[in-house]
Amino acid sequence: DAGITQSPRHKVTETGTPVTLRCHQTENHRYMYWYRQDPGHGLRLIHYSYGVKDTDKGEVSDGYSVSRSKTEDFLLTLESATSSQTSVYFCAISRDVDEQYFGPGTRLTVT
Amino acid sequence: AQRVTQPEKLLSVFKGAPVELKCNYSYSGSPELFWYVQYSRQRLQLLLRHISRESIKGFTADLNKGETSFHLKKPFAQEEDSAMYYCALNTPLVFGKGTRLSVIA
Secondary structure: OOOEEEEOOEEEEOOOOOEEEEEEEOOOOOEEEEEEEEOOOEEEEEEEEEEOOEEEEOOOOOOEEEEEEEOOEEEEEEOOOOHHHOEEEEEEEEOOOOOOEEOOOEEEEEO | OOEEEOOOOEEEEEOOOOEEEOOEEEOOOOOOEEEEEEOOOOOOEEEEEOOOOOOEOOEEEOOEOOOOEOOEEEOOOOHHHOEEEEEEEOOOOEEOOOEEEEEEO
16 A cells, blocks of 8 residues: 555544544655545545645535645645534545545535 | 446346446547446446456456457356446546446356
């Protein structure tokens, strides 16, 4: 597996609380992505980054923010978690506009 | 707008039977298409991409621009092929909703 880790791997939180998920890579790849995976929807892009401090919105960005202060870390923040954000979150990386490598996923439950 | 359609949520076949997972796309430019696979309790991984035109684990996929399709095929299904398969377009990837392939012994 490419050097991608996600933390935490599982989290249960209450509605209205802030949550931050971390994606860490050791591949020095330029691009990093956050997706969510939901039954019946496949994977949908939340945000992505094309360099340090360079980010852009994806298909389902509402309620999420991201930050990338260094190449290896891409943080996804839910400012005020809602039950609709219960999902499995995947981070991915790519060297260029090329094959993407995926992390192991984070299962988030918002009660 | 970019869109990927996988019409089957679930596809069940017997071991040794041919498999075809359908994928259609909508994109006005020149597409880059991929098939990703997710085995049980494993991370998503690339199965194949149209520009490489290679066969991976016996699977092939041909881009048909006229029909805007990129169907995944395998002549003889194996039990270990049981997984979730996603067709994806371009980068950042736009995914279809996925097809769960179940190969029955």
